[in-house]
Amino acid sequence: MSRHRAVRNLTRDDFDDDFDDDYDARLVQAMLELREIVGDDFDDAELEETLLYYDYSVVKAVRWLLDGVDPDAEPAPKPKAAAPAQKKPAAAAAAAAAAASTAQAQSKNLNKGNAPGTSSPAKSAATTPKKGSGNNSKKNAGSSSSGATTVQAPLNVMQELTAGVKDMRVAAAANSAAASGATTPEPAAPAVSKKRVDIAAEYAQRAAHLNLVMVGHVDAGKSTLTGHLLYQAGVVDDRQMRAYHRDAAKAGKGSFSYAWVMDQNEQERARGVTIDVGVTHLTTPSGRKVTFLDAPGHRDFVPNMIGGAAQADVAVLVVDATPGQVEMGLSEGQTREHLLLVKSLGIPRIVVAVNKMDHPMVNWSRAHFERVRTLLASFMAGIGYNVESHVVFVPTSALAGENLTQRLPHGHVARAWYADQPCLLDVLDTLPIPTRPILKPLRMLVTDSTKGGMASGSVTVWGRIEQGSTQIGDSVMLMPLGQDATVRHIEVKDEAVKWAAAGDHVMVSLAGPDPQQLSAGLVLCARDAPVPVTNRVEAKILVFEPKVPITMGYPVILHQGTLNEPAKNPRVLTKGLDRAR
Numbered sequence: 339m340s341r342h343r344a345v346r347n348l349t350r351d352d353f354d355d356d357f358d359d360d361y362d363a364r365l366v367q368a369m370l371e372l373r374e375i376v377g378d379d380f381d382d383a384e385l386e387e388t389l390l391y392y393d394y395s396v397v398k399a400v401r402w403l404l405d406g407v408d409p410d411a412e413p414a415p416k417p418k419a420a421a422p423a424q425k426k427p428a429a430a431a432a433a434a435a436a437a438a439s440t441a442q443a444q445s446k447n448l449n450k451g452n453a454p455g456t457s458s459p460a461k462s463a464a465t466t467p468k469k470g471s472g473n474n475s476k477k478n479a480g481s482s483s484s485g486a487t488t489v490q491a492p493l494n495v496m497q498e499l500t501a502g503v504k505d506m507r508v509a510a511a512a513n514s515a516a517a518s519g520a521t522t523p524e525p526a527a528p529a530v531s532k533k534r535v536d537i538a539a540e541y542a543q544r545a546a547h548l549n550l551v552m553v554g555h556v557d558a559g560k561s562t563l564t565g566h567l568l569y570q571a572g573v574v575d576d577r578q579m580r581a582y583h584r585d586a587a588k589a590g591k592g593s594f595s596y597a598w599v600m601d602q603n604e605q606e607r608a609r610g611v612t613i614d615v616g617v618t619h620l621t622t623p624s625g626r627k628v629t630f631l632d633a634p635g636h637r638d639f640v641p642n643m644i645g646g647a648a649q650a651d652v653a654v655l656v657v658d659a660t661p662g663q664v665e666m667g668l669s670e671g672q673t674r675e676h677l678l679l680v681k682s683l684g685i686p687r688i689v690v691a692v693n694k695m696d697h698p699m700v701n702w703s704r705a706h707f708e709r710v711r712t713l714l715a716s717f718m719a720g721i722g723y724n725v726e727s728h729v730v731f732v733p734t735s736a737l738a739g740e741n742l743t744q745r746l747p748h749g750h751v752a753r754a755w756y757a758d759q760p761c762l763l764d765v766l767d768t769l770p771i772p773t774r775p776i777l778k779p780l781r782m783l784v785t786d787s788t789k790g791g792m793a794s795g796s797v798t799v800w801g802r803i804e805q806g807s808t809q810i811g812d813s814v815m816l817m818p819l820g821q822d823a824t825v826r827h828i829e830v831k832d833e834a835v836k837w838a839a840a841g842d843h844v845m846v847s848l849a850g851p852d853p854q855q856l857s858a859g860l861v862l863c864a865r866d867a868p869v870p871v872t873n874r875v876e877a878k879i880l881v882f883e884p885k886v887p888i889t890m891g892y893p894v895i896l897h898q899g900t901l902n903e904p905a906k907n908p909r910v911l912t913k914g915l916d917r918a919r
């Protein structure tokens with residue numbers, strides 16, 4: 339790009355002495371980034387002009403070009419100049435260019451003697467960018483309750499507390515920002531662009547998607563079951579599986595070879611326990627997409643398990659059918675703890691895989707299966723599950739791969755009592771798919787992040803979209819940082835996509851945010867409807883079997899996705915006995 343090129347009415351020669359190579363490099367970099375996002379619908383001059391206007395901010399330029407929204411617009415009484423061009427008349431473009439010139443000059447302290455009337459940068463409300471924005475603006479303003487500092491409505495269950503906690507965490511970090519004047523940003527005018535994907539329409543065409551979390555006591559067989567299921571479903575091919583068998587046997591862990599499909603890191607394999615939540619996907623025979631979150635069963639990793647369960651629609655509880663194991667898991671083990679957590683997180687349905695049915699002490703005995711079913715059903719009913727309608731029991735052998743993706747074959751020892759009944763995959767294929775709030779403003783809880791990504795100068799975040807949707811080019815915001823960002827790349831199930839919606843586990847590359855400030859627990863929000871910031875959460879808490887009285891000052895840890903924070907000054911407002919339902 340030429341260094342002295344005229345940009346419509348804005349000519350660099352006007353202040354050539356003050357442009358240096360640094361500025362050229364910034365412009366070239368910004369041009370490249372902007373081009374990557376907006377595609378070929380705008381010519382170089384338009385991109386350059388917009389970037390100059392917005393002081394090289396790619397995020398703002400995208401906002402203007404794709405959404406038709408001036409990100410710097412304020413409700414000023416008298417517009418002083420137009421925002422930069424989005425296919426607009428030459429006169430307006432000239433005004434914008436002049437304004438850009440002024441803004442640029444000011445930003446570099448050029449003090450070139452600006453013409454009267456253009457002495458302030460043209461960052462006031464300039465043009466009404468696109469039709470329809472007014473109505474949406476009102477709608478969004480109502481739904482975002484900007485500036486709220488207290489979550490007012492008492493919430494019904496602990497699942498709601500978790501939602502509230504998001505705000506609390508947001509507030510905790512925002513408090514420091516508030517000291518420097520930062521507050522919950524005002525909702526900006528929403529965007530409507532002809533280039534945008536109609537996500538609601540595309541979503542209606544898309545295959546159903548279900549998120550499952552595998553929970554249960556340590557060694558019940560969660561990873562083996564998930565790994566074997568993936569192998570039988572063809573997600574893991576024969577060659578890969580042979581390598582797992584070979585490597586596991588070499589390490590003296592032959593019985594864990596299917597678990598190695600899920601337990602990928604060295605520590606997990608050496609210890610024979612899951613530590614991190616493994617995420618995998620398969621497509622069922624009916625075409626629905628299922629995401630598996632393989633949670634750790636060991637008590638040391640319960641916070642990781644909560645992080646996984648918080649992202650799930652349904653829990654698959656894996657229990658060891660060998661004598662004494664269910665009793666143990668239910669008395670002090672993680673079967674009990676996981677069930678309580680799953681219930682408190684609001685997961686409405688449970689599929690129980692009564693596993694290790696092949697074990698010589700069980701040998702696919704109906705009596706063992708029924709014993710396990712009775713014990714668990716009684717416990718689950720006690721914590722509020724409607725076992726009849728919301729819990730399904732399936733006998734399985736994860737190790738032998740029986741009753742996972744195929745029903746028990748003729749001649750199988752259990753056919754006398756389980757003939758032609760559903761295998762695990764059949765059950766997963768018929769579970770109801772929850773309704774997703776895709777039309778609400780974007781909320782994605784960041785569970786992990788890194789500097790860099792699929793495009794230069796970006797950061798990458800992972801998480802599940804809780805509500806709303808996003809697409810490439812979207813203006814978004816990381817809260818509570820209040821940092822603007824532009825969506826540059828999206829992956830769902832390891833595939834690049836143009837958009838993603840509520841329920842999707844996504845990897846999103848963003849242009850704009852400061853990589854140093856990234857952390858789990860941030861919320862990626864719609865720019866025009868950011869999540870409100872608060873430092874108080876009022877919640878109704880579901881308490882299971884309290885062992886000590888809960889009083890003022892009782893220490894409370896709040897879990898939000900992968901983030902765990904002690905609550906400050908917890909106070910009990912009202913007490914009441916209300917059985918869990």
Ligand SMILES: Nc1nc2c(ncn2[C@@H]2O[C@H](COP(=O)(O)OP(=O)(O)OP(=O)(O)O)[C@@H](O)[C@H]2O)c(=O)[nH]1
Nearest residue numbers: 556557558559560561562593611612635694736737
């Ligand atoms: N006999 C028998 N053994 C099984 C079965 N499923 C798993 N196992 C064994 O149980 C042990 C633990 O299996 P994992 O899959 O690692 O158990 P897990 O529940 O994922 O363990 P964590 O994730 O660490 O809680 C391994 O030795 C498996 O081979 C089964 O169906 N039958």
